[in-house]
Amino acid sequence: MRADGSATVNGSATVAIRMDGPPLEGVTAPAGGPPVTRRPGGDGPPGLVEGISLAMGALTWELAARIWDPAWLPPLTRVLASTDDIVRDGALGALSSTAYIFVLGLMAAMAAAIVTTVIFTLVPVVHRLARPYFYMAMAVPPLAVVPFFMLIWGPSLTARVATVWLFTYFVLAVMATEALEHSPRDLRDMAFSYGGRRLSVLRTVAIPAATPRLLEALRIAVVRGIKGAVNAELIIGVVGVGRLLRSYSAGYRIEHLYATVLLVLVASLITYFLIERLERKATGWERSG
Amino acid sequence: MLVLTGLMVAWHLVTTSMNDPMFPTPERVWQSFTRTWNDGSLMEAFRDSNSALLTGLALGVPGGIVLGMLSGYFRIVDRILAPYVNMMLVVPMVALVPILIIVFGLGTSARVAVIVLFVLPDVLVNTRGGVRLTDRQLLMMARSYGGSTLGVFRTLLLPTAFPSVMTGLRIGIGRGITGMIVVELTLVASGMGGFIMEALGRFRAGHMIVMILLIGLEAVVLTTLCVLAERRVLRRMGA
Numbered sequence: 001m002r003a004d005g006s007a008t009v010n011g012s013a014t015v016a017i018r019m020d021g022p023p024l025e026g027v028t029a030p031a032g033g034p035p036v037t038r039r040p041g042g043d044g045p046p047g048l049v050e051g052i053s054l055a056m057g058a059l060t061w062e063l064a065a066r067i068w069d070p071a072w073l074p075p076l077t078r079v080l081a082s083t084d085d086i087v088r089d090g091a092l093g094a095l096s097s098t099a100y101i102f103v104l105g106l107m108a109a110m111a112a113a114i115v116t117t118v119i120f121t122l123v124p125v126v127h128r129l130a131r132p133y134f135y136m137a138m139a140v141p142p143l144a145v146v147p148f149f150m151l152i153w154g155p156s157l158t159a160r161v162a163t164v165w166l167f168t169y170f171v172l173a174v175m176a177t178e179a180l181e182h183s184p185r186d187l188r189d190m191a192f193s194y195g196g197r198r199l200s201v202l203r204t205v206a207i208p209a210a211t212p213r214l215l216e217a218l219r220i221a222v223v224r225g226i227k228g229a230v231n232a233e234l235i236i237g238v239v240g241v242g243r244l245l246r247s248y249s250a251g252y253r254i255e256h257l258y259a260t261v262l263l264v265l266v267a268s269l270i271t272y273f274l275i276e277r278l279e280r281k282a283t284g285w286e287r288s289g
Numbered sequence: 290m291l292v293l294t295g296l297m298v299a300w301h302l303v304t305t306s307m308n309d310p311m312f313p314t315p316e317r318v319w320q321s322f323t324r325t326w327n328d329g330s331l332m333e334a335f336r337d338s339n340s341a342l343l344t345g346l347a348l349g350v351p352g353g354i355v356l357g358m359l360s361g362y363f364r365i366v367d368r369i370l371a372p373y374v375n376m377m378l379v380v381p382m383v384a385l386v387p388i389l390i391i392v393f394g395l396g397t398s399a400r401v402a403v404i405v406l407f408v409l410p411d412v413l414v415n416t417r418g419g420v421r422l423t424d425r426q427l428l429m430m431a432r433s434y435g436g437s438t439l440g441v442f443r444t445l446l447l448p449t450a451f452p453s454v455m456t457g458l459r460i461g462i463g464r465g466i467t468g469m470i471v472v473e474l475t476l477v478a479s480g481m482g483g484f485i486m487e488a489l490g491r492f493r494a495g496h497m498i499v500m501i502l503l504i505g506l507e508a509v510v511l512t513t514l515c516v517l518a519e520r521r522v523l524r525r526m527g528a
Contacts, residue, residue, distance in 0.1 A: 049365065049369060050371050053370075053371075057372075072392045129291075136505070136509055139512050141467040143470050143471055144470050145501055147486060147488075148498070151489055151494055152311055227382075230384055231471065234383050234386070241384070245387050249387035254391065261388060264381065265376065269376070272379045
């Protein structure tokens with residue numbers, strides 16, 4: 001894991017990312033280094049240009065929908081007005097159902113990733129043997145496996161939780177193992193020289209030193225987990241947000257469809273910013289030096 | 290190789306002892322492969338999906354590179370695009386699929402649009418990151434020698450950002466395959482996703498596993514090819 005927050009997961013693939021935007025699904029992005037000299041015109045109070053950009057986007061949406069009036073684009077005001085309807089249709093319940101499978105899947109993935117990481121760290125030969133398959137698993141779209149879960153478990157809670165698990169487990173296990181492997185070697189050597197056992201060195205030295213990277217892994221897993229939960233519900237389609245999206249889409253209730261998408265968007269962003277805040281709070285000591 | 294052999298043996302032993310049609314043995318999966326290969330359905334689904342994938346990549350990758358270069362170089366462009374790019378990275382894009390289907394219909398264009406939407410943000414963010422790595426002194430020197438904006442982009446920014454662009458491409462390909470599968474599994478039952486859904490409807494676990502393995506293989510092969518191409522070009526560039 002490099003200081004810029006990106007982590008090399010194998011020779012060439014970089015997993016986990018952190019740039020000045022929200023970090024990303026699955027991977028990448030070099031950051032840091034001397035910044036390019038920018039052209040003037042982009043400076044201003046933080047958030048001002050971004051806010052204006054969003055406001056202009058919303059205004060363009062509203063005007064385009066009113067002037068052009070395409071069947072597929074309702075005015076933003078009508079979409080916002082239909083929020084009441086989707087709440088009456090059980091949108092909040094659907095959202096909590098999605099949140100429920102997200103939390104269950106993420107917890108299961110965290111538990112499995114902790115066990116995997118401890119085994120990989122304590123028995124490096126197992127890590128060496130399993131590593132190529134973990135990288136391969138990360139390259140494969142987990143979504144392709146969802147129908148197989150449906151075949152085994154039907155459109156059940158288990159199938160949806162398993163989907164979230166699949167979206168989050170590998171990234172957690174790989175990044176956590178990388179984080180522990182890259183914890184300061186001098187500290188670990190010192191602990192060993194004072195008679196520390198592998199497990200106690202892991203618990204008292206490696207894990208605390210790797211905390212920022214572990215939280216980063218959690219943040220990326222949260223983003224992937226949200227995607228996994230919505231994907232699972234849209235494919236399995238009998239409950240939660242997926243059911244709402246499917247029913248509004250099938251009934252051609254465009255305003256309601258857009259309102260549901262906006263609801264998912266807002267819920268995802270709130271979850272993301274909460275976990276980012278938690279991460280910043282927990283790793284403040286690292287930034288303060 | 291030893292691990293792979295061990296996994297195959299374990300798969301065989303477990304599925305044989307379970308004797309459950311939902312968990313086919315490797316032999317049954319092989320039979321499913323030969324059957325779908327011989328009747329052409331496997332390749333037909335593969336071709337169908339990949340034509341959409343190629344079109345999506347052909348639109349999404351250059352689009353991501355251009356926007357990434359612009360937002361890496363011009364601060365104002367970066368700040369204008371930032372809220373939308375960040376949203377695209379955090380929010381499950383699958384939620385937009387029903388809207389895109391309504392906009393574009395159930396044809397190839399909807400699938401291509403979904404793939405573009407999945408590919409573009411990752412390519413953009415990586416390219417932007419690569420441009421930001423450009424050495425400030427080199428940039429100032431290029432300008433002081435009268436380099437035009439286009440010339441600076443072509444001769445300095447693009448070569449500097451190349452490794453990041455390739456990383457973005459590699460991730461974009463993976464995301465593109467995900468987008469391709471998403472739309473085919475959810476609303477447009479055709480191609481590889483449609484093949485899987487049809488196998489699900491007929492309880493053909495063997496067919497389903499064949500396609501899942503093929504999708505995984507495609508993702509790994511394309512990613513590996515990308516890595517090899519990147520190394521080759523970097524070697525030629527003397528990096």
